Amino acid sequence: MEIESVKCDCCGLREDCTQEYITNVQATFNGKWLCGLCSEAVRDEAGRAGKRKKAHGPLEDALRAHMAFCRKTKLSPAGGVADGMRQMLRRRSGKDDLADI
Template sequence: MAMEVESVSCECCGLEEECTGEYIAGVRGYFGGRWLCGLCSEAVKYEAGKCKGAPDVEEAVRAHMAICRTLKMSGGPAGRVADGMRQMLRTASWKKAAGASSSPRGHHRASPPLSVGL
């Protein structure tokens, strides 16, 4: 007997997963009607557990969703890597341009052509 699976998208990070309806209902029941992927749900549980007194799952969900929104707006991890590479290339080209402009012109010798024996 095959169990039917549904595709569901995390309301925090957008990750799509295929899960059974029963599992989806259990997760939504725990998180106030919201579907959270495994990683986000663990982060929320951890944050809720840090509260003194009774854990406030709803507040932890809201806080985690805000963090995820901020990360999405910044392009996520891939966007931050691309921004870092772009900045590194700008810095390298600026240093190269600054170094070339400070060296006297006409004092460079052309490199002799390479000969490759075949």
């Protein structure tokens, strides 16, 4: 199995992945490669958007929104992209938990 080093199109994180995995991710995200954290965030957002409204291409919208979010977070001096995303995901899932009760 071939291992390649790929760079996340969102946050710039490098990961060593199998070519099969890379191809899979690129097929999902319009030819872009996203690290585990970013793809999780985008899928999360796309899932929400898909449920909320019959959005046209929720994944594409989520990807665009997430890339903007990453750029913003990269520019902010406090905390890294990963920290920002973790906070974002935590905040969201917390909200969901409350809504489910």
